[in-house]
Amino acid sequence: MERKRILLCLAHMSGREMDYIKEAFDTNWVVPLGPNVNGFEADLEAFVNNREGAEPLERKVVALSAGTAAVHLALLACGVGPGDEVLVQSFTFCASSHPVTYLGATPVFVDSEADTWNMDPELLEEAIMDRIGKTGRKPKAIVPVALYGMPYRIDRIMEIAAKYDIPVIEDAAEGFGSRYNGQVLGTFGKFGVLSFNGNKMITTSGGGALICSDDESKNRIMWYATQARESYPYYQHEAIGYNYRMSNICAGIGRGQMTVADGHIAHHRHVQALYKELLKDVKGVTLHEAPAEVFDSNYWLCTVTIDPLLHVRGEEKAYAEVVKGAVGGAAGVTHATESAHTALEPNRNVEAMRIWLNDAGIESRPLWKPMHCQPVYAKNPAYTNGVSEGLFKVGMCLPAGPYVTDDDVRYIVEQIKEAII
Numbered sequence: 058m059e060r061k062r063i064l065l066c067l068a069h070m071s072g073r074e075m076d077y078i079k080e081a082f083d084t085n086w087v088v089p090l091g092p093n094v095n096g097f098e099a100d101l102e103a104f105v106n107n108r109e110g111a112e113p114l115e116r117k118v119v120a121l122s123a124g125t126a127a128v129h130l131a132l133l134a135c136g137v138g139p140g141d142e143v144l145v146q147s148f149t150f151c152a153s154s155h156p157v158t159y160l161g162a163t164p165v166f167v168d169s170e171a172d173t174w175n176m177d178p179e180l181l182e183e184a185i186m187d188r189i190g191k192t193g194r195k196p197k198a199i200v201p202v203a204l205y206g207m208p209y210r211i212d213r214i215m216e217i218a219a220k221y222d223i224p225v226i227e228d229a230a231e232g233f234g235s236r237y238n239g240q241v242l243g244t245f246g247k248f249g250v251l252s253f254n255g256n257k258m259i260t261t262s263g264g265g266a267l268i269c270s271d272d273e274s275k276n277r278i279m280w281y282a283t284q285a286r287e288s289y290p291y292y293q294h295e296a297i298g299y300n301y302r303m304s305n306i307c308a309g310i311g312r313g314q315m316t317v318a319d320g321h322i323a324h325h326r327h328v329q330a331l332y333k334e335l336l337k338d339v340k341g342v343t344l345h346e347a348p349a350e351v352f353d354s355n356y357w358l359c360t361v362t363i364d365p366l367l368h369v370r371g372e373e374k375a376y377a378e379v380v381k382g383a384v385g386g387a388a389g390v391t392h393a394t395e396s397a398h399t400a401l402e403p404n405r406n407v408e409a410m411r412i413w414l415n416d417a418g419i420e421s422r423p424l425w426k427p428m429h430c431q432p433v434y435a436k437n438p439a440y441t442n443g444v445s446e447g448l449f450k451v452g453m454c455l456p457a458g459p460y461v462t463d464d465d466v467r468y469i470v471e472q473i474k475e476a477i478i
């Protein structure tokens with residue numbers, strides 16, 4: 058029997074999605090508003106406001122067309138505009154920083170700490186003081202990112218943010234349902250970003266949401282997301298808005314997904330625990346884990362680092378071929394490349410492991426390349442300590458998610474062992 062290909066993180070339906078979509082058609086709500094949008098927002102509010110052993114919070118949620126749109130509107134609502142600076146975790150996917158540039162502002166990158174892989178609070182404070190010294194102005198926002206679901210050190214980040222009075226926009230796109238000290242990520246800062254892209258913890262095929270502090274801020278975000286219209290019998294515009302609201306069809310998928318969200322998270326954690334057990338004795342391959350119990354990761358993706366001294370089959374041929382097409386689920390058009398190399402790339406043994414696993418029917422991926430190492434951000438200020446660059450060279454993501462069975466994890470670890478010389 059042929060093995061199925063094991064993908065990094067595949068969307069998994071609950072079976073309820075079609076009921077909500079059908080209802081939208083039956084009631085003729087095939088538009089970017091409606092009962093599913095309201096219902097999905099209510100479900101999300103209940104989910105993010107839940108606290109272990111404490112009274113629920115009262116945060117509000119706006120459903121949007123993408124997580125990227127949520128980042129964009131959060132920045133806008135924090136008053137980010139041309140000439141401003143925003144402090145962004147460098148070790149992230151580009152959607153954390155690109156919207157800063159949409160507003161004519163400059164992302165200033167902050168490197169990570171070694172244990173969480175997320176924004177280093179000490180470096181953050183250094184960056185704030187240095188930017189004030191150099192520009193005479195405070196950065197307009199701080200954007201920490203829950204990379205692969207791992208909580209950032211939010212208690213320290215909030216302390217520093219309060220000291221300098223700078224709003225925090227939590228990018229919890231990968232950290233849906235992760236908790237710090239029992240509280241769901243995205244509910245600590247002024248805003249919290251969620252994503253429901255096809256490969257995230259739950260999906261709406263494409264979509265996102267912004268967690269807001271109160272009703273007033275929710276209304277303001279909703280207004281910006283629906284072209285900023287004034288109340289007249291005709292179109293009257295006094296500000297620039299965006300078409301960022303979630304459609305009622307996508308929200309129907311989201312409502313179905315919310316019935317299995319807890320199950321998905323539990324499964325990701327289960328897969329992580331199984332990797333831990335099976336990789337325990339594999340020398341040179343280290344599973345990335347939460348540094349302490351307060352960091353309650355959803356383990357959206359399971360990640361490992363590979364000792365530079367470990368030898369992997371085929372490493373002499375790694376990078377021999379130019380890769381066709383880009384990494385990532387969104388597909389679309391990518392630029393063809395002439396050279397197989399860039400200025401900073403994963404070690405040969407990491408690339409050889411990726412190729413080995415790929416040939417065995419297993420999708421894996423290098424860690425996200427830090428933004429301060431991306432050519433498009435070559436001129437941006439960056440406060441670095443070598444952590445994210447170091448991790449990018451040695452790390453990789455392994456399959457997780459509801460479709461990955463215990464047997465799959467055993468097979469993946471077997472193949473990892475097989476690849477090691």
Ligand SMILES: *Cc1c(COP(=O)(O)O)cnc(C)c1O
Nearest residue numbers: 123124125150152153230252254
């Ligand atoms: C996926 C993601 C986003 C936003 O994603 P969309 O694809 O626009 O929904 C933002 N930040 C990070 C870190 C992400 O991984």
